[in-house]
Amino acid sequence: MTASTVTTAVFPVAGLGTRFLPATKAMPKELMPIIDRPLIQYAVEEAIAAGITKLVFVTGRTKRAIADHFDAAPELERALEEAGKLELAALVRETLPPHVHAVYIRQRAALGLGHAVLCARPAVGAEPFAVLLADEFITPRPGALNPTAALAAAYAGSGRSQILLQDVPASEAHKYGIAVPGPTPSEILGLVEKPAPGEAPSSLASIGRYVLHPEAFDILASLGPGKAGEIQLADAIDALARRGRVGASTLDGRRHDCGSPLGYLGAVIATAARHGDYGADFRGLMAAELAAGGRGG
Ligand code: UTP
DSSP states (O other): OOTTOOOEEEEEEOOOOGGGTTTTTTSOGGGOEETTEEHHHHHHHHHHHTTOOEEEEEEOTTOHHHHHHHSOOHHHHHHHHHTTOHHHHHHHHTTSOTTOEEEEEEOSSOOOHHHHHHHTHHHHOSSOEEEEOTTEEEEEOTTSOOHHHHHHHHHHHHSSEEEEEEEOOGGGGGGSEEEEEOSSTTBEEEEEESOOTTOOSOSEEEEEEEEEOTHHHHHHHHOOOOGGGSOOHHHHHHHHHHTTOEEEEEOOEEEEETTSHHHHHHHHHHHHHTOTTTHHHHHHHHHHHHHTTTOOO
């Protein structure tokens, strides 16, 4: 391992999930399933495939179920084994491989994504680290590196923090951190959190995957509340970018924002339509629904 190898990933999962209430009143949105696996499991699998061995979950009040999901469940495993359901028993056992360990840290109040990342500092230390927002459901193009692996490789090559960008329509820019483009596509000069309509510096939105140099913690610790009164990760990245310390990669794949109901539905449909077991039947169901014009009855 070298100083530039990224082996720790932070999963901020302490948001309030207001766009999904009441589903998220007692259940974290990161446990919403795309067919049979929760969003957080897809993100964890992406991180592990990128070489991550330490998972730091920043959790909040309703998030105990996330720790339970990744914990051993000996009674369930035994019951499945006794019933001869060995494949299911293996699925339950293998939510985390043995070489990976998980750490849980509480964010006592939802003071913003930047604050959640700062809460992870004692578990991360002075190492570079990935950040994955599990509600950004990303499917890489077949054959492409997953986004965390791509950002980790760019970090290893540059020693600079890295963000993932995707082109968004101008009408959507106010929902994102928007990049101030640099002299080359792999560099940004700033990041503007949720710009007012007509004030976006580009169409390139920052989307839910980061690899950060530990210097980001010092900046986060010095920030006051930004947009919406929250401590914004985008503001820390903006400060780093102004010093020439941020690189960028463009998403090579598809993305669904599962923090919003429509984005979540898109992720379910896209995954189901391509699914090895359910794909053909699901496409039949969809065709029948579309033929009926989505009408009731
Ligand atoms: P969102 O902007 O999606 O906020 O957070 P949210 O609270 O989860 O959802 P809405 O907007 O109320 O519907 C982006 C990511 O940052 C985490 C969230 O869990 C999500 O992964 N987050 C946000 C925290 O961990 N803590 C915070 O204080 C805020």
